[in-house]
Amino acid sequence: MNKPNPIYFISGKAFSKESLVQFCHEKLSKKNKSAFEEELFTFILNWFSPSETIKANTSGSTGKPKEIQLLKKHMMASAEATISFFNLKKKDKILLCLPMSFIAGKMMVVRALVGSLDLCITEPTSQPEIAELKIAFSAMVPLQVSQLIKEKNNPLSNIEKLIIGGSFIPDQLLLQLQHMKTKVWQTYGMTETLTHIAARRINGSNRSDMYSALPGVSLRINKGCIVVSAPHLGIRGLKTSDLAEMDKTGKFRITGRADNVIISGGLKFIPEKVEHKISGIFSTDYFIGGVNDPMLGQKLVLFIEKGEHIERQIFKLWLELEEKLEKHEIPKEIVFLQIFIKTPTGKTNRIATIRQYKMRSSSQ
Numbered sequence: 001m002n003k004p005n006p007i008y009f010i011s012g013k014a015f016s017k018e019s020l021v022q023f024c025h026e027k028l029s030k031k032n033k034s035a036f037e038e039e040l041f042t043f044i045l046n047w048f049s050p051s052e053t054i055k056a057n058t059s060g061s062t063g064k065p066k067e068i069q070l071l072k073k074h075m076m077a078s079a080e081a082t083i084s085f086f087n088l089k090k091k092d093k094i095l096l097c098l099p100m101s102f103i104a105g106k107m108m109v110v111r112a113l114v115g116s117l118d119l120c121i122t123e124p125t126s127q128p129e130i131a132e133l134k135i136a137f138s139a140m141v142p143l144q145v146s147q148l149i150k151e152k153n154n155p156l157s158n159i160e161k162l163i164i165g166g167s168f169i170p171d172q173l174l175l176q177l178q179h180m181k182t183k184v185w186q187t188y189g190m191t192e193t194l195t196h197i198a199a200r201r202i203n204g205s206n207r208s209d210m211y212s213a214l215p216g217v218s219l220r221i222n223k224g225c226i227v228v229s230a231p232h233l234g235i236r237g238l239k240t241s242d243l244a245e246m247d248k249t250g251k252f253r254i255t256g257r258a259d260n261v262i263i264s265g266g267l268k269f270i271p272e273k274v275e276h277k278i279s280g281i282f283s284t285d286y287f288i289g290g291v292n293d294p295m296l297g298q299k300l301v302l303f304i305e306k307g308e309h310i311e312r313q314i315f316k317l318w319l320e321l322e323e324k325l326e327k328h329e330i331p332k333e334i335v336f337l338q339i340f341i342k343t344p345t346g347k348t349n350r351i352a353t354i355r356q357y358k359m360r361s362s363s364q
Contacts, residue, residue, distance in 0.1 A: 009091060009118035021048055036123055039100035043109060047072070056103050057344070058191045070103075070194065077232040078107060078194035079114040081214050085199070086161055090116045092136035095159065097128035097144065102345055103191040104139055104165065130155035139187075141166040143346065146173050149180075156182055163187045165196060167347050168272070171279045177203045186211075188254065190240070194233055198252075210251035221246050225258055243270060260350060262290035264298045267328060271350075274300070274329050281320050284310055285340055288331065289354045302331040303353065305340050 008015045015023060024041040027033060033041075046054060053069040088094070094117045098105040105124065112119035120135065122128045127147040128140075138159050140148075145164055148156050156162065157180065165187040177184050184203045187196035188211050198211040198219070213219050217230045221244060228238040241259050246252040256272035263269075271288035278286075284307040290298035302321070304310060310317075314334065321330055341352040 007116055008113055009116060010112075011120055012118060017048060021045060034123065036100065040096075040109065040121065043100055043106060044113070047110070047113060054106065056106060056191055057101065068191065071234060074232070074234045075107065075110050075194055076114050079111040081216060081232070082107075082111055082196070083115040083117075085214055086137055086163075088115055088117060088137055091118055093118045093120050093134065095120045095122065095130065095135045095138035097122045097124050097130075098139060098141070099124045099345075103195050107195045108139055127151075130158055132158060135159045137161045137163075139163045139165065141346065142169050142173060145177075146170070149173070149176050154180075156180065161185075163196065163199065164202075165189065166345060168275075169202070171276075174202060178207075188242075192238060193228060193230065193235060197228060197230060197233075208251075210247065210253050212251050219246070219250065219252065221252075226252070262288075262298050262300060264290065264293070264300055265296040265328075269300060269329070274325065277324050277329070278321060281317065281324070282310065283307065285348060287340075287348055287350055287353075289350055291333075291354065291358070293332070296332075299332040300329070302334045303340070303357070304334065304336050306336050306338055310336070 005016060008017070008020050010020070010023070021044075024044050027037060027041045028045075043054075052073070053071055054075065056068055056070050058066050058068065082088075088111075092115075094108065094112055096105065096108045096112075096119055098108060100106060100109075109119065111117060117136075120131070120133075122130065126143050128144060130148070132155075135158055138161075140162065142164055145156065145162075148154070159182050162182050162184045163186070164184065169186060180203060182203075183201070185199040186202050188198040189196035196214070197217045198213045200209070200211045201207045216232045217228065219229075220227050222239065224243050226240045226242045226244050228240065229236050241257050243255045243258055243261075244252045245255055254272075256270035260271045261268060262271060269288075274288045275286070282304060285305040287303055289301050289303055291301045293299035317334065335357060337353065337357060341349045341356060343349050
C-alpha cells in the first residue's frame with residue numbers, strides 16, 4: 001500500500017511538496033521581502049533539494065563562528081525527538097520567531113515539515129509580535145521572553161509550551177515565569193547537537209534545577225566537562241567546554257564554561273557561579289572576567305555595561321557585592337564599558353570585550 005504524501009502547513013494554509021516549493025519561489029520573487037523571509041524560504045527550498053546536507057553556522061560563543069554541514073537525516077531525527085518529547089500533534093501551531101541564520105531557527109522549520117505542524121511566522125526581533133491565537137509550541141531566547149512578559153496582556157500566555165535557550169536566564173525572569181500558565185523549559189544544546197539534547201522544566205510543580213537528557217542521548221563528565229553521545233544524531237563522544245555537575249541518575253546542572261575559568265591567587269573561580277550570586281543587582285549586562293595581575297596571576301574584574309547612570313551608584317554596588325559574595329569572590333575592580341562586544345547570536349563575547357578593554361587601557 002502506498003504511503004500518502006505528506007501535507008505541510010504554513011500560517012494555516014495546507015501545501016503539498018510541489019505547491020510549497022512553488023509558494024517559496026513566489027515569495028522569493030517578490031521585491032519587498034525581508035531578509036528573514038529570504039532566508040526562511042531559501043532554507044525550505046534547500047531542504048527539498050537532492051542534497052543530503054544543510055549548511056549551518058556555529059554560534060561563536062568561544063571563538064569565530066564556523067560553517068558546518070549537517071545531515072538532513074540527523075536533523076529529521078532531532079525534530080522527531082522534540083515532537084515526541086513535547087507531545088506535538090499534526091496541525092499544532094508552532095511559532096518561529098528566531099533568526100534563520102543559526103540552528104535554532106532552522107530546526108523550528110524542520111519540526112514543522114517533519115511533523116506536519118502549522119508553522120506560524122513572525123520577524124525575529126527582541127520583542128516579536130504574537131497573534132492572539134493559541135500556539136502549541138515555540139522557542140525563544142531570554143531577551144525575547146523578558147521583553148514580552150512586560151507587555152500589558154502578556155502575549156506569552158497564548159503559548160502552551162515554550163522552550164528557552166541560548167543563554168543564562170536571570171533570577172528575576174525565572175520568578176516571573178512562575179506566575180504563568182505557559183509550561184516553560186530551559187534547554188541545553190548547540191549547533192553540533194542540532195539544538196537541544198536536554199531540558200529542564202523551570203516553572204510549575206514539575207520544575208527542577210537539573211537537566212534531563214532527551215531519549216537516545218547519553219552524557220558523561222570528563223575532566224569536569226560534558227561529553228555527548230547520540231547515535232541517532234550522528235554524535236559519538238562529542239567533547240564540550242561546558243562544566244557540569246551530574247547526579248547518579250544522569251541528571252545534571254551547568255556550572256559554567258571551561259574557557260571562562262579564572263585562576264587568581266592559586267584559587268579557581270568559575271565566573272558564572274559568581275555572576276549567579278549577584279544576579280538582580282544590575283539592570284544592565286555584566287560579567288566577571290579575569291585580567292592579568294602581577295601578584296595574583298589574574299584578578300577578578302566585574303565588567304558592567306553602562307546604562308541608567310549605574311556608574312554613579314558605585315558605593316552602593318560595592319556594598320551589595322560584599323553582602324552577596326564570599327570575601328575571596330569579591331572582584332578587585334569594577335569596570336564600566338559603553339557597550340559589550342556581542343556574538344552573532346547576541347551573547348556577550350567575554351574574550352573579545354576584555355581584549356578590547358585591555359587594548360584601550362594600554363593605549364591611554
